Amino acid sequence: MNSRNLLVLAIALLMFPQIAQTLYSPALADIGQAFSIGPQAAGQTLSVYFLAFAFGVVVWGRVCDRIGRRPTMLGGLALYVGASILALQVSTFNGLLMAQALAAFGAAVGSVVTQTLLRDRFQGAELAQVFSLMGIALAASPALGLFSGASLVHAFGYRGVLGCLLLLSLGLWLWCWRTLPETRPQHLISASLFETLRRMLQDRDIWRSTLLVALFNIALFSYYSLGPFMFERLGLSGQLFGYSGVILALGSGLGAWMNKRLLRKGFTGLRLIRLAAGVALLGGIGVWLLQDSGLFVLSMLLVVLAFGMAIPNILGSALANYGDRLGTAGALFGLMYYLLIGAGLMLVGWFQALGETLMVCGALALLLVWRKN
Structure with a gap:
């Protein structure tokens, strides 16, 4: 499989x-109505997702070093297919929540094993460029997720979302079964x-x-957790x-x-992360003022x-x-930051304060990188 097809x-x-x-995310309000629960409880589905995802990351990452990237990917996606079927039956x-946790555990394979595949094939500056390309592609994910989720919920309720995820995971499994190469080094x-x-x-x-990684993700996903209820409150x-x-x-x-573009012009990853942290803080202040x-x-x-600028640079250099x-x-690494994301989103769900959450995340990120050489 050539590099372009692999990408x-x-x-x-x-x-x-x-x-x-x-x-x-758009299904949270419908889930709340279907099961007669409040916004705080419905919002915990995302927290459960991230916590289960964290443990999935460590298991699949370890397994892919033992038995290979390809069989691990196929196993994780197969688990997600099974969990999606279960979620439609409960x-x-x-x-x-149990089905969501099992699905998240399986979905984690798409993160850790894919990143490992890319690190197998690319190194150094080339890897940073690849992660930047991944960042551009990932930018479409929220649009696809939110827009498709809202349309599915409007037409079929939250079960429409579950059915869509079942079809997506099954399609990915078939694609990987046909084309995914094994990239695990022989030695x-x-x-x-x-x-x-x-x-x-012990590594600072x-x-x-x-x-x-946790702070930028908490900032991003706090919107997906709290946004539906903010829109509802605003009519x-x-x-x-x-x-x-x-x-x-x-x-x-x-x-x-x-x-x-800035990487190609000679900007360092650290400088771009600092810029992203400052932009995130400004965004948080704006959300708080306009809430x-x-x-x-x-x-x-x-x-x-800020998320689009920071994450490729952090992930590209973290495991050098x-x-x-x-x-x-x-x-x-994934276990560490997904546990923090899950815990952070649990707090976000309890406090229901988007603007304050974003300001705290931006300020802490800026402090972490301000004095680093």
């Missing part, structure tokens, strides 16, 4: 977990999970990268919330495009633009010192 498949695999997350909210060492974890826990750069329709994803995708795509008006979505543009154990290190 196309990698884009689809990386987009899938994000599309799965954002498809659920009749209680707790049952839906890969069998790295100890706990030795790698100990090494990473890993902790900084972990916190940065705006759920379909308008879905359309807002198109606007935000443009902002994220612009950020990823700017990142790629009683639908215009707050315009300030969210700055937040998603772990080339001999990419699957295991990638799994642990």
Whole structure:
């Protein structure tokens, strides 16, 4: 499989977990009505998703170093297909949460194994460029997820979203079964999970990268968690919330495009992350000031633009010192930041304060990178 075809498949695999997350967002209000639960409980579906996703990342990352990238990917996607079928059968909210957790565990394969595939094939500056390209493609995910989710919920309720996810995961499994190559190095060492974890826990750069990834993701997904209920409070329709994803995708795509251009002009990744953190803070202030008006979505543009600029640089450089154990290190790295994202979104669901959340995330990100050389 040539590099271009691999990148196309990698884009689809990386987009899938994000599309799965954002498809659920427009369904939260319908889930609340279907199971007679409040916004806080309905919003916890995203928290459960990220927490289960975190454990999936470490399992699939470890497994792909042991048995290979291809069989691991096929196994994770097959699990997601089964979980989607289960979700369509349950009749209680707790049952839906259990199915959501199982699906998230399976979806994690699309993140950690795909990133490992890319790190197998590309290194250094070329890898940073690849992640920038991934960032541009991922910018379309919120638009596809929110717009499609809103349309499906309007026509079929939350079960329409579940059916769509079942078809998507089955299609991806068939695509991988037909074309996905094995990229695991032949002479890969069998790295100890706990030795790698100990090494990473003592690595300040890993902790900084972990916190940065978590903060930018919490800022982004807090909108998907709280946005439906903010639109409802302002008297705006759920379909308008879905359309807002198109606007935000443009902002994220612009950020990823700017990142790629600035990298080519000689800007360092650290400098771009600093810029992104400052932009995210400004966006958070704007959302807080405009929270009683639908215009707050315009300030969210700055937040998603910052996400598009920052994430490719953080992910592209985070594991530069772990080339001999990419699957295991990638799994642990993902576990660390997804646990933080899940915990952060749980707090977001409790406090129901989007503007304040965004300001805290932006300020903390700026502090983390301000004094780094």
